[in-house]
Amino acid sequence: MFIQKVLRVNSKRINKYLCRCKSSLSNYDSNENKTHFGFQTVDEREKSSKVHAVFESVAKNYDVMNDAMSFGVHRLWKDIFMARLSPTHGTHLLDVAGGTGDIAFRFLKYLNTLSPNPSTKEIKGKVTVSDINQHMLDIGKKRAEKLGYRTGENIDWLLADAEQLPIENDTYSAYTIAFGIRNVTHIDKVLDEAYRVLKPGGRFMCLEFSHVNNDFLQWVYDQYSFQLIPVMGQVIAGEWKPYQYLVESIRQFPNQEHFKAMIQSAGFSQVTYENITFGVVAIHSGFKL
Numbered sequence: 001m002f003i004q005k006v007l008r009v010n011s012k013r014i015n016k017y018l019c020r021c022k023s024s025l026s027n028y029d030s031n032e033n034k035t036h037f038g039f040q041t042v043d044e045r046e047k048s049s050k051v052h053a054v055f056e057s058v059a060k061n062y063d064v065m066n067d068a069m070s071f072g073v074h075r076l077w078k079d080i081f082m083a084r085l086s087p088t089h090g091t092h093l094l095d096v097a098g099g100t101g102d103i104a105f106r107f108l109k110y111l112n113t114l115s116p117n118p119s120t121k122e123i124k125g126k127v128t129v130s131d132i133n134q135h136m137l138d139i140g141k142k143r144a145e146k147l148g149y150r151t152g153e154n155i156d157w158l159l160a161d162a163e164q165l166p167i168e169n170d171t172y173s174a175y176t177i178a179f180g181i182r183n184v185t186h187i188d189k190v191l192d193e194a195y196r197v198l199k200p201g202g203r204f205m206c207l208e209f210s211h212v213n214n215d216f217l218q219w220v221y222d223q224y225s226f227q228l229i230p231v232m233g234q235v236i237a238g239e240w241k242p243y244q245y246l247v248e249s250i251r252q253f254p255n256q257e258h259f260k261a262m263i264q265s266a267g268f269s270q271v272t273y274e275n276i277t278f279g280v281v282a283i284h285s286g287f288k289l
């Protein structure tokens with residue numbers, strides 16, 4: 001009885017919270033220069049500095065918190081993501097919003113599992129990790145050193161906004177963005193840039209939190225996200241707000257079909273998506289033909 005009562009009260013609180021989210025979304029739709037930052041409606045110019053502040057404050061605990069919040073499952077999602085990309089000899093990858101390097105390191109590790117190129121006897125592939133936050137990149141560089149990857153050899157680091165990449169047209173054969181695109185101000189500009197910097201034949205792949213396709217699981221997921229994640233942020237990292245932003249930003253991100261349509265609008269072909277863990281995350285893929 002007591003547990004039922006607690007769950008009912010909590011459900012009401014979460015519903016109220018989600019209604020606030022919907023009303024902030026309708027504000028967002030009706031104001032051209034407004035956007036969302038979690039459930040808040042903010043001026044477009046404010047969003048990137050607010051997002052920057054979030055990642056500035058979480059950078060030092062970023063990897064520990066990822067493990068804690070997902071019980072390590074984010075590692076599995078990233079492994080699946082890399083297996084779907086299945087890079088080969090010569091893949092030239094741009095990992096945007098690459099943070100502390102998780103995707104880049106998986107890419108290099110994956111290449112090492114391939115047998116050497118029969119003609120050159122070498123395993124070759126290169127990755128550029130790009131992020132708007134130098135602090136995240138610095139942590140990535142330290143991790144790379146520990147793993148024995150040398151900057152300039154098979155990994156490069158680029159401080160850049162995903163909406164305006166300082167990269168020439170048709171440069172990379174693959175573009176990845178993992179848990180990054182929901183933080184940007186203009187998703188459409190990021191997709192346009194992805195299309196521009198990819199070579200014809202190049203592949204775009206995105207790993208992002210998405211929308212759960214089962215009502216009961218959605219309810220469990222909401223309880224976990226809104227009741228526990230900010231508390232874990234406070235206890236483990238001494239920060240509540242960035243982790244509240246994290247769960248709110250997940251709810252604001254377009255659903256699987258909507259995001260697929262956005263990727264197609266940017267010009268990509270053969271756009272598909274795959275739900276993982278009932279849609280908690282989804283992998284979207286498209287080609288520049």
Ligand SMILES: C[S@@+](CC[C@H](N)C(=O)[O-])C[C@H]1O[C@@H](n2cnc3c(N)ncnc32)[C@H](O)[C@@H]1O
Binds near residue numbers: 101130
């Ligand atoms: C949740 S982290 C993901 C990091 C990494 N891809 C991973 O999967 O662990 C999101 C990253 O997006 C970066 N970011 C946010 N807005 C960005 C933008 N406009 N351009 C490039 N990076 C951005 C943040 O600095 C942060 O490092």
